[in-house]
Structures are given as C-alpha cells and as structure tokens.
Amino acid sequence: SSGPPGPAASAPLPPPPTLPPTLSVSTSFTPLPSSVGAALELQLHSEKTKVVELGRRCTELEVKSGTFENVVCVLNREVERFATTMEASNRQHKLDQDKIEALSNKVRQLERTVGLKDLTVAEMEGRLREMSATTFDGVFIWRISDFAKKRQDAVAGRAPAMFSPAFYTSKYGYKMCLRIYLNGDGTGRGSHLSLFFVVMRGLSDALLKWPFNQKVTLMLLDQSSREHIIDAFRPDVTSSSFQRPVSEMNIASGCPLFCPLSKLDGKNSYIRDDTIFIKAIVDLTGL
Incomplete structure (x- = not known):
C-alpha cells in the first residue's frame, strides 16, 4: 500500500518589482541678501509697534467709552429729573395762571362795583349840593x-x-x-x-x-x-x-x-x- 501523500512541491516566487531611480533632493537653502532681511525686520517691528499702538488706543477708547456711558447715564437721570421738575412747574404755572385769571376777573368786578359806587356817591353828592342850595x-x-x-x-x-x-x-x-x-x-x-x-x-x-x-x-x-x-x-x-x-x-x-x-x-x-x-x-x- 501506498503511504500518505507528502507536501506539494513549492512554486517559484516572482521577481521583486523594479523601483524607479531615486530622486536626489537637496536640503540646502540659498541665503537672502542681508539688506532684504533688515528691511523685513524693520517692517515687522513697525507692524508690531502699530499693533501695540492700536491696542493702546483701543484701551483708551474703551476707557473713554465707559466714561461717556457713565456721563450719559448721569445726563439721562438729570434729564428725567428736569422733565419731572418741568412737568411739576408747568402744572404749578397752570394753577398760577388760573389764580391770576380769577383774581383779574375779581379785580374787574370790584372796579365795576367801585365805579358804580363812585357814580352813586357823585350822584348823592350832587343831590346834597342841590338840597343845600x-x-x-x-x-x-x-x-x-x-x-x-x-x-x-x-x-x-x-x-x-x-x-x-x-x-x-x-x-x-x-x-x-x-x-x-x-x-x-x-x-x-x-x-x-x-x-x-x-x-x-x-x-x-x-x-x-x-x-x-x-x-x-x-x-x-x-x-x-x-x-x-x-x-x-x-x-x-x-x-x-x-x-x-x-x-x-x-x-x-x-x-x-x-x-x-x-x-x-x-x-x-x-x-x-x-x-x-x-x-x-x-x-x-x-x-
């Protein structure tokens, strides 16, 4: 009898792929001229200075804005108080005007009454003079x-x-x-x-x-x-x-x-x- 089969024979491996030729990359930089670098540094410094100045001005404006807001609040309160005072003053003025009108009417009435009494007195004086004569x-x-x-x-x-x-x-x-x-x-x-x-x-x-x-x-x-x-x-x-x-x-x-x-x-x-x-x-x- 024949015995158990043995391992199969291995197939041959394919050849490795062919790689393209490797590019050579240079890691070195060409240095900039010194004048250009100095100019960039100056520009960068100027921009930084501007940023700082703008920040300072923003801070000042924020402070001023806060101050103005406080002033506006105070002025609003003053305006409200003045409006309330004016309203009360107008009411009082209206009352005073009504009193003046009433007093004026009373004075005119008294003047008419006095005028009539003067006429009566003059008439009586005339009658007395006539009676005496x-x-x-x-x-x-x-x-x-x-x-x-x-x-x-x-x-x-x-x-x-x-x-x-x-x-x-x-x-x-x-x-x-x-x-x-x-x-x-x-x-x-x-x-x-x-x-x-x-x-x-x-x-x-x-x-x-x-x-x-x-x-x-x-x-x-x-x-x-x-x-x-x-x-x-x-x-x-x-x-x-x-x-x-x-x-x-x-x-x-x-x-x-x-x-x-x-x-x-x-x-x-x-x-x-x-x-x-x-x-x-x-x-x-x-x-």
Whole structure:
C-alpha cells in the first residue's frame, strides 16, 4: 500500500518589482541678501509697534467709552429729573395762571362795583349840593363859578346850556329851576346871555293850581354898584311851558336877549373872581 501523500512541491516566487531611480533632493537653502532681511525686520517691528499702538488706543477708547456711558447715564437721570421738575412747574404755572385769571376777573368786578359806587356817591353828592342850595320861598340865587371856562365850553358847543338846582315856592309848592346859555340861544346866540325859567314836575303837583301863573323876575347881579340887569314876565297861561308837567320838566320860557355879552367882556362888575350870580324871584301872591 501506498503511504500518505507528502507536501506539494513549492512554486517559484516572482521577481521583486523594479523601483524607479531615486530622486536626489537637496536640503540646502540659498541665503537672502542681508539688506532684504533688515528691511523685513524693520517692517515687522513697525507692524508690531502699530499693533501695540492700536491696542493702546483701543484701551483708551474703551476707557473713554465707559466714561461717556457713565456721563450719559448721569445726563439721562438729570434729564428725567428736569422733565419731572418741568412737568411739576408747568402744572404749578397752570394753577398760577388760573389764580391770576380769577383774581383779574375779581379785580374787574370790584372796579365795576367801585365805579358804580363812585357814580352813586357823585350822584348823592350832587343831590346834597342841590338840597343845600334849595330854597322854599320862591327866591333863588344861583352862583356860577369858573365862568370863563364854562363860557368857552358854551362857545365851542361842548356845553351850550346849564341847569340850576331846583327851588320851590314853598315846601309843598311849585318846583322850578333856571336854564342859562352863556353864549346865547335862539335870537341871542353869539350876542347875548340867554336866561330861561323852567317849571318842573314835583311831588305835590296834584295839590297845586294849574296853569302856573306867578310873576317871575330874573336878575344878573351887579357885585359892586348894584346896577343889576333885570327882566320880568308874567306867564302865558295858554303856553305848554306853564301847564302841569307830564315829564321831568316843561319847555323853558324866558329871555333869549337877557344880557348883551359885550357887558361881560373886559372889566365889569358882574364877574368877580370868575363868578357870576343869577337871582330869580317868584311872586307868591295868591298862593
């Protein structure tokens, strides 16, 4: 018998691969010229210096920025505080304005009240003067002061006529007054002093006899030689001037040519201390 097979015979190995020829690499460097290296070193140093300077400036700017931020915060707080103060001030100003307006209105109201009271006082003073000048016996003397000014006012037309205070024939008698034109009226305008008699409405008219029929005498008093200028008349009972008054006063009746103005010019005895006196006498016969 045959024995176990033995190992197979080994196949021959392939030849090793052929390597390409090895390149030779040189490890040596060509040195740079010394001037170029120095320039590079200078440039590098300059760049480093710039970097350092920029870093320093950045640090300064950061510090300044922090400072500015703090300042801005403070300013913001101040602005807020100022705004709050201004708001409060505006509110107070509005309140003050309202108070001023209220006070102004009150002052105007008080001024109107005082003005009305002044008018009332002036009216009362006028009535007191009239009452102090009032007579109750039919005889009345009218003192006209500041004659030159009043005459000029009459000439200029500012106050052509003047009324005297009222007077009476008795306490419950006829109420009367005088009316004078210092530069004349009607036919006497510009040439004569005109003087008129006026019957007024009185509280006792219902008890009196109408028409009025009492003789009236009018006088411009001479203040030295007693050469008075006198005119007298008896009422025309058919005239409305002497009927019972239906308004405050009747139409005046009297003497438009009472006294030539020439007698009052220059030196004369009718004007003394810039004052003249007019006298009226009502005859009480039959009353």
